[in-house]
Amino acid sequence: MEDYRADQNPRIPQLIRKSLFEDLSATEEAELNQWVNASEENRALYHQLTNKQWLADELLSMESYDLDVAMQRILSSSGGDNHAEAPVKPLFPWRSAAAAVLILALSGAAWLFLNRKESANAVPVATALIVPGGNKAVLTLSDGSTVILDSTGNGLITAQGASNVFKLTDGQLAYRVSDETAAAPVYNTLSTPRGGQYQLTLPDGSRVWLNAASSITFPTFFNEKERLVKITGEAYFEVESLQERHVPFIVEAGTERITVLGTHFNINAYGDDQLIRTSLLEGSVKVSNTNGSVTIDPGEQAIGSTGRSAYQIIRPNMEEVLAWKNGKFIFRNASATSIVLQLSRWYDIDIEYRSDVSGIYFSGGVSRKDQIEKLIELLELDGRIKLELKGRSLIVRRNP
Amino acid sequence: MRKKNVNPYLSPGMSPSQDLHxxxxxxxxxxxxxxxxxxxxxPILCxxxxxxxxxKAAAEDATTDVFVKLWQKAPEFDDSQHIKNFLYRSIRNTCLNVLRSRQREEARHETFTDIYLHDEDAFAREILQAEVLAEIRKELQHFTPRLREIFIMAYFQQLSNEEIAQKLNLSNQTVRNQKASALSLLRKKIRAKFPLLLLSQLLLP
Structure with missing residues (x-):
């Protein structure tokens, strides 16, 4: 690119901005004055550019553009090479008949993958209100006030203690330390409703994925001794290891305490079966509760319960454990009750059991973007259970 | 504690390292x-x-084209000044092309001339204006759009809470809260210049 300076006076706009927002130093003032007095034209320009009414009119008129739409247009016109749009890739490569056979063979249980496009479009009116979950969360600030994160525009939302809080696109919230000298941290809570999920970047750069009906409470600034957060529900963590300084990262979930330095792990603390499951993908974590502690290796899951004396360690299928984070439901020999519990959290529906469905297991998977009707169709397919949507309730029956 | 650069937005009063970032x-x-x-x-280029x-529509199309080119040429830029020069040069050339093709069309009917086709100084003035506005937007870019509107109305237009609430169809209380957020979001140095305006109104019942 040739060396063409479109902007002839890069300093002048900066000086004018500074004069509006803060005070100029003596040298800066001299520099600006010299430019202003250089010509009659400059003087006229300067008066226009510092006229607050003119500035307000111009600045407000620029607020009328939908910048997200602009971004989409620009990306789609740029074509091919952008890995930028990764999130919109189709979720289910195995949605074919062949894949269905494979899954069937794999599981021995009956769960077929239907590919009937028309059924996805024609959602019955009576149940149209039930939609898959999305990026929804509520942020509770230290003073108890709340920010609803699905309707807020993107950008800096507020300052909390020593951190600035940014809402990024696609259901992400990020804390960034702005003032490292600040003394006491304050606590914020991010919580998702049923049918919500959210991503959070903590002030140390660690990332957290929050599943539906979950919450995380964290300081807006971590101290040098430990990084302590509390969760309910389910969360996946990618903890930043802080080189040189070994500041442990501690997650409290009910009576459970998970201590790590820098790793990737998932905690399921919904307590559906009174159990808390910690699954480790990378690194090492120590899990402890009032009954003792255990250290697990990658690929392992520690199952803890308050009533049980020792931890149980299993090697789960990690794809299944992390399915929620990757936008899928994956079940391998999952009980009907655990499946409908997950559906109730994601589709924001209540469950009503009309008969006992224990002992019924399913295997298979679908996208979390699918309509609930599709899941119902799949679960009913082999005739073992009957599911009926009534308003916001799912009525569950065992077929005789 | 180590600071992690997770904020993708340009910071107000960018430092050279963020500039490079x-x-x-x-x-x-x-x-x-x-x-x-x-x-x-x-919005600046539009x-x-x-x-x-x-x-308006032609302006948005021209701006979209410029950003498409920017994204395609992304690997070629070395610093933000380079990016800025590209943006202004491209929008100027795109506009000139539109003007020239318009002129060709219109020439059959009437003599159409445009000051911008002959006057480089006119462009220089436009760029200076645009850059002053860009600098101010940079200062306020971390704000949500609503927060920015309220700030502009309160500071530049000196409107009261009632007037702002009416214009934006909000409650007085919301405006008051948003002004408090706006104030807390400004850099410390700047905050010193604003509390008079913002706080005095905030403290009123």
């Missing part, structure tokens, strides 16, 4: 870099093009 992000085709540039410069073309 956006160019590096862009070089790596990081969509967040494109996004922050769009947030800062899309306004610029609209003043020259006198046509």
């Amino acid at each position: 956006i160019a590096i992000q862009l070089k790596n085709k990081d969509p967040e870099a494109l996004q922050s540039l769009i947030h800062l410069y899309f 306004r610029f093009a609209r003043r020259i073309l006198q046509d």
Whole structure:
């Protein structure tokens, strides 16, 4: 690119901005004055550019553009090479008949993958209100006030203690330390409703994925001794290891305490079966509760319960454990009750059991973007259970 | 504690390292870099093009073209000055092309001339205006759009809470809360210049 300076006076706009927002130093003032007095034209320009009414009119008129739409247009016109749009890739490569056979063979249980496009479009009116979950969360600030994160525009939302809080696109919230000298941290809570999920970047750069009906409470600034957060529900963590300084990262979930330095792990603390499951993908974590502690290796899951004396360690299928984070439901020999519990959290529906469905297991998977009707169709397919949507309730029956 | 650079937006009063950061992000085709540039410069360039073309839709098309080119050439930019020069040069050339083709069309009917086709100084003035507005937007770019509107109305237009609430169809209380957020979001140095305006109104019942 040739060396063409479109902007002839890069300093002048900066000086004018500074004069509006803060005070100029003596040298800066001299520099600006010299430019202003250089010509009659400059003087006229300067008066226009510092006229607050003119500035307000111009600045407000620029607020009328939908910048997200602009971004989409620009990306789609740029074509091919952008890995930028990764999130919109189709979720289910195995949605074919062949894949269905494979899954069937794999599981021995009956769960077929239907590919009937028309059924996805024609959602019955009576149940149209039930939609898959999305990026929804509520942020509770230290003073108890709340920010609803699905309707807020993107950008800096507020300052909390020593951190600035940014809402990024696609259901992400990020804390960034702005003032490292600040003394006491304050606590914020991010919580998702049923049918919500959210991503959070903590002030140390660690990332957290929050599943539906979950919450995380964290300081807006971590101290040098430990990084302590509390969760309910389910969360996946990618903890930043802080080189040189070994500041442990501690997650409290009910009576459970998970201590790590820098790793990737998932905690399921919904307590559906009174159990808390910690699954480790990378690194090492120590899990402890009032009954003792255990250290697990990658690929392992520690199952803890308050009533049980020792931890149980299993090697789960990690794809299944992390399915929620990757936008899928994956079940391998999952009980009907655990499946409908997950559906109730994601589709924001209540469950009503009309008969006992224990002992019924399913295997298979679908996208979390699918309509609930599709899941119902799949679960009913082999005739073992009957599911009926009534308003916001799912009525569950065992077929005789 | 180590500070992690997770904020993709350009910071107000960018330091040289942050300045470099956006160019590096862009070089790596990081969509967040494109996004922050769009947030800062899309409205600026639209306004610029609209003043020259006198046509809102044509101005948006021209600006979109410029950003498409920016994204395609992303790996070529070394710093934010380089990016800025590219944006202004491209929007100017795109607008000139539109004017020239218009002139060819119109020439059959009447003599159509445009000041911008002959006057480089006119462009220099437009760029200076645009850059002053860009600098101010940069200062306020971390604000949500609503917060920015309220700030502009309160500070530049000196409107009261009632007037702002009425214009934006909000409650007085919301305006008051938003002004408090706006104040807390400004850099400390700047905050010192604003509390008079913001706080005095905040403290009123």
